[in-house]
Amino acid sequence: MDAVSLAIIEQLQEDGRRPYAAIGKAVGLSEAAVRQRVQKLLDQGVMQIVAVTDPLTVGFRRQAMLGINVEGDLDPVAEALTAMDEVEYVVLTAGSFDLLAEVVCEDDDHLLEVISKRIRTLPGVRSTESFVYLKLKKQTYQWGSR
Amino acid sequence: MDAVSLAIIEQLQEDGRRPYAAIGKAVGLSEAAVRQRVQKLLDQGVMQIVAVTDPLTVGFRRQAMLGINVEGDLDPVAEALTAMDEVEYVVLTAGSFDLLAEVVCEDDDHLLEVISKRIRTLPGVRSTESFVYLKLKKQTYQWGSR
DNA sequence: TACCGATCTCACGGATTCCGTAGTTGTGAC
DNA sequence: GTCACAACTACGGAATCCGTGAGATCGGTA
Known part of the structure; x- marks a missing residue:
């Protein structure tokens, strides 16, 4: 992860379909070199274009x-969450929650089922607190813009 | 937002660089039609490829x-957060927080500065609670995979 | 020193993709 | 009916993608 790969990622954060040649011009590399680097970044899982x-x-x-609190090892709970299709985002945190998980559901019934039937019953889960989304105000991935 | 556009988005959630022709074959549309739809989805801000x-x-x-609690109108606070480069994600929620914001920082000093100097001092912010990330376990965008 | 592996440049050529445009179809309003 | 508009198909030229091979450069290492 050097400065050049960083610059490539920044380009693709602005437009995931930008041509390799254009990226190369922006970061000072040939088209073929950009192609190789992008492929490697994707293969390594460092970056995804979606x-x-x-x-x-x-x-x-x-x-x-x-927000979820766990007793004992966090990892089994984190793994179980990761395996669920409805869960898009899982992160281990320091603070009054042990981990945060974002869930996407069709409707209220679905959400209720996921939370109370499938997550709160996982072994090790001590308690959960829900923050139902009302409105998404910002969603960006351009830390490169600074 | 009909079923076809949904299907197109699903294709691009798997691979943001997938060719229009391949998408067209998958969803039953011509290459040009897919191109038009994708362009419209991008223009309308429904989807971004990044x-x-x-x-x-x-x-x-x-x-x-x-997690942030606000007194009075939420919108000015949400707008101020949205305007910050360090804030990647802002969502209004129901629950014990009024809104959630995700911040990305260079180091501890930077994080401290953003939270205590720039966010907690915003007019209307009553209190904040921080959940520092220890490890990201899952990050997906493929609600289409079900 | 000599060698190795990784990475880059440059070049190439064929397959594929992109993209503008012209023509067609379908639908709702009046 | 017919007019307007949105969405689709078809098509051709330009651009891009992608595998490939040769040669240069630069550590690291025996």
Whole structure:
């Protein structure tokens, strides 16, 4: 992860479909070199190039962030969450929650089922707190813009 | 937002650089039609095609989720957060926080400055609680995979 | 010193993709 | 009916993608 790869990522944060030649011109590399680096970044899992939406605007009615407290080892709980399709985002944190998980659901019934039937019953989960999304105001990935 | 556009988004959630022709074959549309739809989805802000990373793996040392409570109107605070480069994600929520904000910082000093000097001093902010990220376990955008 | 592996440049050529445009179809309003 | 508009198809030229091979450079290492 040197400065050049950083610069390539910044270019792709602005436009994930930008041509390799254009990126090369911007970062001072040949088209072939950019191509190699991008492929490696993707293969290594350092970066992914994907479409991102606001689920609430494309038919999903309910979305929430869950703060979760666990007794004992965090990892089994984190793994179980990671395996769920409805869970988009899992992060271990320091603070009054042990981990945060973002869930995307079709409707209230679905959300209720995921939280109370599938997450709160996981072994090790001591308690959860839900923050139901009302409106997404910002969603960016351009830390490169500074 | 019909089923076809949904299907197009799903394709691009798997691979943001997938060719229009391949998408067209998958969703039953011509290449040009897919191109038009994708362009419209981008123009309307429904979808963005971008590179996504884990900031902690590309040089940013500190990342945190902030739970914020506000007195009075939420919008001015949400707007102020949205305007900050360090804030990647802002969402209005129901629950014990009025809004959640994700911040990405270079190091501890930077994080401290953003939280205590720039966010907690915003007019209307009553209190904040920080959840410093220890490890990102999952980051997906493929609600289409179900 | 000599060698190795990694990375870059440059070049190439064929397949594929992109993109503008012209023509067609379908639908709702009046 | 017909007019307007949105969405689709078809098509051709330009640009891009992608594998490939040769040669240069630069550590690190025996």
